Amino acid sequence: MNNTRFATALHILTLLADSNEEWISSEWIASSINVNPVVVRRELSVLNEAGLVLSRKGKAGGSALAKNSSDITLDSIYRAVKNSEVLGKRNEKTNPQCPIGKEINAKLDGLFSSIDDSVIRELQGRTLESFVAEFH
Amino acid sequence: MNNTRFATALHILTLLADSNEEWISSEWIASSINVNPVVVRRELSVLNEAGLVLSRKGKAGGSALAKNSSDITLDSIYRAVKNSEVLGKRNEKTNPQCPIGKEINAKLDGLFSSIDDSVIRELQGRTLESFVAEFH
DNA sequence: TTAAATGTAACAAAAAATATTACATTTAAT
């Protein structure tokens, strides 16, 4: 994760959680994050697929949380936006002639996914509600 | 971490651990990983700074582990190569007019570093020796 | 019918990661 997707997604959800059931526009969200509205809509679309937000089109459209912020744990956000593993990428063309090169990616698979799992577990213990509660 | 640096570093160290005290060349390491030797030398230099490997120049030069593989925990490798946080980057230009935009990066700091810490702890429990032992 | 919103494709630009070239320096061995 060398990108801003998690920060963007959590920012979006924090605004929605803080908006008293109002449907807020991507334009408005974008101005808080200070990124292009299209970037926000793209992320909203991902969060929608993950079942975290609802959106509606048309005049008076916008987005809102799909469930209570106490029922949204941070791991679901992470999972929705994650596009790489914690320990990064493997070298894909390791030498099959070399005993180490031949096997290392299989070994890395186990390590990489167990580290990823530990992050997921850590995030499962935190809710959007408690994150939002940190703001006053 | 959306790069191959951890995989590359661990590959290098695995080869060194497996090499019976021989000093092996970056050329040889590169052919196992299948990357450019300069990439290997750059990473060796980082691992050297971290106190994990020794290198010597000249004919019959090469690299070797600086300490026993049982004394190398994976977190030291991770720390040496890590150049981004687990949850990625923050949006750097959030809106100071917005109550959320104004504070979110401070809140993310706490979250991001506690997740990073949990990864470090997880990696501390694993040694290079036991990783290498998985190969036969 | 119009205004204001989403949804998304297509493309552009910027940033990050990786590869390559070149060469100075070091050191062992002949």
Added chain:
DNA sequence: ATTAAATGTAATATTTTTTGTTACATTTAA
């Protein structure tokens, strides 16, 4: 001493990833 083989590293190029932008079809409330 000279040579061969290695590291160290700067400079640059290329590729991949990330982010931004433009454009426009579609939806919906007023």
